[in-house]
Amino acid sequence: MWLTFSQIIRIIIAITLSIVAVRFSFSFDINKFLEDRRKIAENKAKNVCTHLFPYYTNKWEIAWLKSAFLSPAWTTSRVCQKCWLILYDIDEEHEKDKINYYFAHNKEYKKREKNFEKLLKKAWY
Numbered sequence: 001m002w003l004t005f006s007q008i009i010r011i012i013i014a015i016t017l018s019i020v021a022v023r024f025s026f027s028f029d030i031n032k033f034l035e036d037r038r039k040i041a042e043n044k045a046k047n048v049c050t051h052l053f054p055y056y057t058n059k060w061e062i063a064w065l066k067s068a069f070l071s072p073a074w075t076t077s078r079v080c081q082k083c084w085l086i087l088y089d090i091d092e093e094h095e096k097d098k099i100n101y102y103f104a105h106n107k108e109y110k111k112r113e114k115n116f117e118k119l120l121k122k123a124w125y
């Protein structure tokens with residue numbers, strides 16, 4: 001069976017389009033997949049972050065915890081220096097309670113920090 005000239009052209013166009021579509025969607029999906037994975041890890045890290053900095057004794061025991069939130073001079077918001085979470089309204093009492101809680105529950109704090117570091121690595125590397 002012989003194909004007409006216009007049928008051949010149509011087949012060539014169809015093949016070309018499908019190759020372009022497959023290539024495009026493939027590269028697009030990979031980038032999106034990596035970006036999604038990075039974002040998910042970043043969000044998880046923000047959830048896991050205690051937003052606290054530890055001060056250690058010379059025996060590597062936690063001496064005290066300090067809020068990691070910093071208020072940039074030009075805004076009223078607070079930024080966590082560890083996970084870059086931005087809060088517009090901070091509850092000072094809640095922050096104090098959290099510091100006391102994690103200071104009393106050292107192990108939990110260290111576990112969360114480890115988890116946080118793992119997630120941060122996933123998010124940025």
Ligand SMILES: [Zn+2]
Binds near residue numbers: 046049051068080081
């Ligand atoms: Zn944080």
